[in-house]
Amino acid sequence: MFNYEKRLQFPVNIKENNAKLAQVIISQFGGPDGELAASMRYLSQRFATPYKEVAGLLTDIGTEELSHLEMVGSIIYQLTCDLPMSEIEKNGFDKYYVDHTLGLWPQAAGGVPFNANQFQSKGDIITDLFEDMAAEQKARTTYDNILRLVKDYPDVCAPIKFLRAREIVHFQRFGEALRITQDHLDDRNYYAFNPGFDTSNNSPACGCK
Numbered sequence: 001m002f003n004y005e006k007r008l009q010f011p012v013n014i015k016e017n018n019a020k021l022a023q024v025i026i027s028q029f030g031g032p033d034g035e036l037a038a039s040m041r042y043l044s045q046r047f048a049t050p051y052k053e054v055a056g057l058l059t060d061i062g063t064e065e066l067s068h069l070e071m072v073g074s075i076i077y078q079l080t081c082d083l084p085m086s087e088i089e090k091n092g093f094d095k096y097y098v099d100h101t102l103g104l105w106p107q108a109a110g111g112v113p114f115n116a117n118q119f120q121s122k123g124d125i126i127t128d129l130f131e132d133m134a135a136e137q138k139a140r141t142t143y144d145n146i147l148r149l150v151k152d153y154p155d156v157c158a159p160i161k162f163l164r165a166r167e168i169v170h171f172q173r174f175g176e177a178l179r180i181t182q183d184h185l186d187d188r189n190y191y192a193f194n195p196g197f198d199t200s201n202n203s204p205a206c207g208c209k
Contacts, residue, residue, distance in 0.1 A: 002063060009067045010162040014078040014155045019091035021156060022079040023109060024149055028163070029072045030106020030114035033138040035163075039065035041119035041135060048123040051184055054177045058132075061170050068163055073104050075159060126185075129178045136171035140164055 028034040042062030049055040080093070080102050088097050095111070106114035120131050143164035150156045 008071050008074060009064070010071060010159050012071060012074040012078060012159050014075065016153075016155075017081070017083050017087065018079050018153070018156075019083055019087055019093040021150055021153065022076045023091075023093060023096070025072065025079070025146055025156075025160075026076055026107060027109035028139070028142060028146070029069065029076060029104065031108035031112075031142070032118040033135065033142050034106075034108075034114075035065050035069040035072055035139075036106050036114055037119045038062075038135060038139065039069060040116065041121065042132065044119075044121040045128045045132070048121070049125055049128070051125070051180060053180050054125065054129075057173060057177050061173065064166070064170075068166065071159055071163060075156065076104060077102075079156070125181050126178075129174055129181060132174045133171055133178070136167045136174065140167040140171070143167060 030036050039062050042058045042065065046055045046058035046062065049058060083093070083102065088094055096105075096107075099105070108114075119135070120128070122128050122131070143160055146160055147157060147164065150160060
């Protein structure tokens with residue numbers, strides 16, 4: 001069960017509208033390396049995870065990613081909520097406006113809608129954890145790119161820097177989960193959960209004779 005606390009994990013207090021910034025930051029709402037994909041990835045992977053410590057970690061981080069989605073949504077909303085039509089047209093926000101007015105809708109900065117194909121839940125803990133570590137680094141890189149574009153806007157920079165820092169922490173925690181997993185596995189089933197697939201060190205890797 002999840003408990004919802006009615007406050008953002010980090011405060012978002014943006015004083016001025018800016019459609020251009022909203023259009024790039026929206027990638028972390030519904031882009032391929034954004035917070036929605038991260039949350040769905042980890043909360044889906046946890047069910048097939050064989051080790052309770054790792055399943056708990058996936059649940060913790062997956063839930064936190066929902067709070068990051070809420071933060072990114074708040075940033076975008078505060079950047080766009082009072083936009084006059086002249087600014088919407090001037091800054092190229094009119095295409096988004098036609099379909100969504102100023103509501104939040106998950107898409108990448110390039111306009112590509114969110115798609116579940118942007119993340120994987122493979123059911124193999126080694127595969128999933130390497131995917132998760134790569135995902136956190138890709139999200140960190142995206143926040144790096146956003147920070148280069150918003151460096152002159154301290155109200156926007158502060159929450160973005162916080163989110164970037166959390167990606168680094170998550171990467172480190174998934175590294176810990178990988179070490180926990182490696183402690184459970186032996187040299188014969190390191191890459192496969194079916195011990196019968198590789199019954200001896202002399203067997204072919206495919207399990208065939």
